[in-house]
């Protein structure tokens with residue numbers, strides 16, 4: 001298991017950076033007033049402060065009131081580290097010298113902490129250390145942490161977090177409950193009046209929602225046939241309503257990314273096709289992106305940067321939403337690595353679960369954060385957040401190595417054949433979607449199938465729920481689930497994870 005480290009920019013009575021290393025299940029910590037740096041010429045004072053619980057490692061928000069450390073906190077940098085020159089970093093700290101090889105988003109290379117003077121026996125005086133960055137390949141002359149003020153967790157600055165924190169930290173509570181949510185992680189969708197206005201439109205009309213006037217058409221058209229004949233089909237009005245209500249949940253996974261629309265203008269039973277080019281008749285306000293590497297005829301892509309854009313896509317007949325794995329500001333660098341457990345004709349649901357659990361074990365072993373979701377069809381996908389850096393070739397090779405290692409445990413379940421009809425009905429572990437402009441279905445996207453199933457993110461523990469089915473969540477049930485349980489997929493939005501070598 002890799003050790004985590006974090007640097008939190010903490011504006012308490014005095015502004016400082018807290019440098020914390022995971023050692024023996026706690027965060028061993030120093031306060032560094034001028035901040036850690038890549039500058040090999042800089043010598044920083046660092047003050048040893050109390051160990052913090054591991055739960056604090058991804059805390060970003062406000063420490064309220066008069067308690068110790070009151071102020072705002074952002075996760076300024078995060079990643080993994082290993083001690084250098086010792087297997088026992090706790091002993092190294094006790095002896096007054098710690099060498100740490102850090103793999104953060106901002107900080108890379110070797111940091112060295114050396115004790116200059118200890119606290120006196122009666123607790124007076126300060127435990128003063130010196131912090132330097134080695135003159136190694138990651139060193140950057142003159143590098144200043146204050147030039148890089150944004151959180152690696154949320155992209156926000158300290159002022160932005162202070163103005164609108166998601167969490168408060170209450171150090172008088174047990175660590176597992178000390179982070180208290182003060183703002184819902186998911187903003188509200190349309191209100192009751194707006195939903196009533198949608199229902200009042202006859203077949204075609206204008207709906208005012210999310211600050212836009214949307215022209216809607218053919219609202220009573222049946223788009224998804226029912227699973228059994230006693231039920232009603234799911235109409236276009238139902239899809240538009242779902243898109244509007246789920247938009248605040250799904251927006252973080254779509255914003256800043258090109259969206260490939262899987263359109264079924266005649267419904268899920270009709271023929272579907274990929275629609276990438278934004279049509280001429282698209283309203284001017286729709287956010288868009290011109291792909292510099294595009295094939296002819298698919299230059300301008302829809303980018304769902306605002307909720308109304310998803311409602312527009314639903315009205316346009318996009319039954320499925322497939323956002324790119326990379327963002328438009330750096331389209332050749334993915335922010336996720338994707339594992340696709342693609343069942344074959346003889347793969348049972350239990351087989352899929354076996355494969356998913358084996359991947360889970362591999363991720364735990366590697367110390368990698370990853371989150372599963374059911375596809376809404378028959379399979380499970382696992383999404384792995386990746387810090388900006390590796391190319392698609394690299395993430396694809398990493399997923400291939402991972403899946404080949406896992407698949408070797410259960411050769412009877414897995415085929416490595418490319419052609420479907422050569423797989424003997426077995427599952428494929430498909431790493432090939434880790435490529436530019438290749439996509440997997442977005443979380444919370446409906447699937448074009450009877451009953452309007454939805455691809456839904458899971459907690460890992462739900463794999464053990466005997467009632468779990470890959471297509472068990474539908475357009476009619478997902479929003480209640482999100483309201484009750486929140487969104488387990490938020491972890492894939494982290495931007496701090498580097499993929500470890502798989503040997």
Ligand code: MN
Pocket residue numbers: 010012016017018031069
């Ligand atoms: Mn602090």
